[in-house]
Amino acid sequence: MSKKILVTDDEELFLSQLEHTLSSAYYNVILARNGADALSKIASENVDLVISDFKMPVMDGLELLHHIRERYYHIPVIIMTAYGTIDLAVSTMKEGATDFLIKPFSAEHLNFVVGRIFNHQRVLEENRMLKKRIEERYSLSNIIGKNHKMQRIYETVSIVAPTDATVLITGETGTGKDLLTQAVHANSHRKDKPFVKVDCGSLSESLLESELFGHEKGSFTNAYKQRIGRFEYANGGTVFLDEIGELTTSLQVKLLRVLEEKRFERVGSNRTIEVDVRIIAATNRDLKEDLRQGKFRRDLFYRLNVIHIEVPPLRERVNDIPLLIDHFVRFFNTKLGKSIKGVSPFALKAMMDYSWPGNVRELENVLEKAIILQKGDMLETIEHPDIEDTCGRENGQSNYHLPFREARNKVIEEFERGYISNLLEMSEGNISMASRNAGIDYKTFYEKIRHLNIDPSEYKRPA
Ligand SMILES: Nc1ncnc2c1ncn2[C@@H]1O[C@H](COP(=O)(O)OP(=O)(O)OP(=O)(O)O)[C@@H](O)[C@H]1O
Ligand SMILES: [Mg+2]
Incomplete structure (x- = not known):
């Protein structure tokens, strides 16, 4: 939708020139002959920007600016004048004008100034939306659970x-x-x-x-x-x-x-x-x-x-499992472009019987994987080494299903990955500094990074 600009000036000829320039740039232009006229139009139309002359009969540009700042603080205002001095420009900006144009100015300059203001507004709006989304993400309504x-x-x-x-x-x-x-x-x-x-x-x-x-x-x-x-x-x-x-x-x-x-x-x-x-x-x-x-x-x-x-722990709030499943199914449908309707009663029961030693994170991961692999529109079975055959709700250690060596290696690998990543984080990807801090030699450290498939360049910060 094109932006609506209100232009106000007491010089008829100048006004129509501005109207021509701005309409050619696909803006929607409204005209006013003085400040009072401008105010009544702002009240009835959704104006995105005001460009006003400084000297006008009935109500001048400065007074109009004051009224706009009081009632419509979000509308940017450009003040134009033929008696341009730096002092006047500065004092007008101090009163809240967004920008200043000294007559005569070219069509290019006008379009540049107007474009800059709308760009700036767009960035602010995007920031506001982003912040709102982050707030929503962490608002309590996004933490699932009626337990x-x-x-x-x-x-x-x-x-x-x-x-x-x-x-x-x-x-x-x-x-x-x-x-x-x-x-x-x-x-x-x-x-x-x-x-x-x-x-x-x-x-x-x-x-x-x-x-x-x-x-x-x-x-x-x-x-x-x-x-x-x-x-x-x-x-x-x-x-x-x-x-x-x-x-x-x-x-x-x-x-x-x-x-x-x-x-x-x-x-x-x-x-x-x-x-x-x-x-x-x-x-x-x-x-x-x-x-x-x-x-x-x-x-x-x-x-x-x-x-x-x-x-x-999740096993102490089993009643939240169906809600969490529902939440993650919807989340991953959006993220992965899928349209899974839900889980079968069989899979739901299996998941409610499982002890979830990794709690909600484990549930989230299991569902993500299941949704990625699923071809139909219902999750019939859940692929997980423990899920179908857990009987009790004892707090199982997730590695107990593995042979000793494998379990031990898994724990060690998890530790090494966290430890090394953090050292690289601290050294900003500098391997020799990280290996010194770890107290192991460069070669051993380097081998570990390779073995764990860690990319040190990911930790470098942009200069
Ligand atoms: N009640 C909940 N509703 C929705 N998502 C949840 C809920 N609880 C946890 N999650 C999700 O589960 C994952 C793990 O949660 P989180 O990282 O907060 O756990 P944690 O207790 O900090 O774990 P750790 O002790 O390992 O650091 C995250 O993706 C989080 O968004
Ligand atoms: Mg945590």
Whole structure:
């Protein structure tokens, strides 16, 4: 649909020239002879842009601009004048004009200025839509589950999100801890500020320390340049400390100080930095057991545990399985361009009987694979080594169906992949730096990367 431009000027000839220029560029043009006339037309038509002369009888351009800014703040306004001085241009822009044209101007210049404004508006609109989509993604209505424990969790999230309270989220792997954390951030007043996630389990102590707090150039062997930490980067926003149970004792002390005082120092610096961050921590470990064994500090635990959300494993909310299946079937239909109607009663029963050690993530993955492979419009059977023959709901370890060697290799491979990827992330794809940090020689490290099919170039950041 073509954009509607209202042009207002008291010079009849000039007005018709502008009308001709803009209509030739396929804009829909409306004319007004003075400010008052313009205002009444803006009230009745959906105007996208106003181009107004500065000097006009009845109501001049500046007064018109004031009225538009008061009532229709979103409509851009270009002011034209023959008495153009830089001062006048600046003061008009200060009053809220979007741009300024000095008469006489060419048709090309007019089209350029108008085009620039509409382009800018389009970018803003796209940004707004994107943000809205992200907010919808993490709005609570997209977290599926009618199970009462889940309902209580949503309630807690909506009450707690707008506050700055520290939240501790615990639960097995794949239960939705990440999703809930993002929901807390998205429903807080910090939603337009950074959301920064740090995986405390995948880095060595010194790497994690500099990741969190930043470091000064030369503060340790590989500190080639100064780097700000995640706490600093997240200022005003939320820091999500995932796998908090993996923090070493010395980092636990440092984190405690951030929680208590919102202050810290970069590694290798004496300067104290203050930040305003909200902290959310998550873990799939039993922190209470770690407390008993003295692995986790009590004072830190109490600081983190202001609000505690315990997400139940999927096998404890079997009633949500049909809803989740429905949700993922629709999601993957859209993503993969399929039109699967649902799952057969047989497959549904098999899935409801299964213990889902990988929880919702495992269900999501199983469904994605099934939908990719499915030719008909119903999922009749689900291909999964454990699904059809699980009888109980015992918390099965997902590797128990494998022979010992295979199971062990699988665990090792999973670990190596995470560890190496994170080192490459830290070194921005630099293999020698990553291998030094891992404490293994370049050749062995390189072999592992190849074996795991990891592409180091993916970790390079654009210059
Ligand atoms: N209630 C839910 N509704 C819809 N999708 C969900 C729900 N819970 C989890 N998911 C999806 O399951 C996957 C795993 O969830 P998430 O990453 O939040 O788990 P997690 O608890 O953080 O796991 P881990 O401990 O392994 O980090 C994600 O794709 C997430 O979108
Ligand atoms: Mg997670």
